[in-house]
Amino acid sequence: MENKKVFVFDDNTDILDLCTIILEDAGYDIKTSSTSNNIVDQVMAYMPDIIFMDNWLPDIGGMDATKALKADPLLKNIPVIYFSANNDVKSLADQAGADGYLSKPFDIEELEIIIQKHLTI
Template sequence: MSKNKKVFVFDDNTDILELCTIILEDAGYEIKTSATSNNIIDQVLSYTPDIIFMDNWLPDVGGIDATRALKGHETLKCIPVIYFSANNDVKALAEQAGADGYLSKPFDIQELEDIISLHLSA
């Protein structure tokens, strides 16, 4: 019985959240979005996604700290976190945060789907 894979997207830009929701639902994923990474552990535990997209610029708790919190959590550390940002240093930021991968903004639909497939096929 195949269950839809669950994607959690953290981004303070509602346009990006809407875009990701449309693309990913269309591709057959379940998606949850959040504009803030406050209480990141509780947010993720309540949804248990298969993969997480983390924006760099989040209000209050930034993407790096949020990713580190997830990677330091016994239950959640195995969920792939994809760092995504329009920052030129997205690769360095992803490494600093301990993310599993990164995606530069703006991204195209294929890139988004490819990176999910890559990390969920393992």
């Protein structure tokens, strides 16, 4: 069975490193990016099973990046989980059209639960 692929977008390299360690330990393949430049091309090149999208990304920002992915017929079915330290992460996720959200700081269990929830659909 192939590993599920997770793509994490965040401008904070510490968070990217943390996610990489956690998710590789849990048996996922992971790719990270600190920019939302050419978001559709980045995602198309990897075709992940799930995407984590930070709100504060350089260039177009998490909200516009999520909307761009959801507007693409080949990518729109990939679950996008919005994650942010904003108090209103749920409403940001709704506005962006994301499939779910995760508040920062998050614990490892929350991260794994949300991935399993969206990958078993």
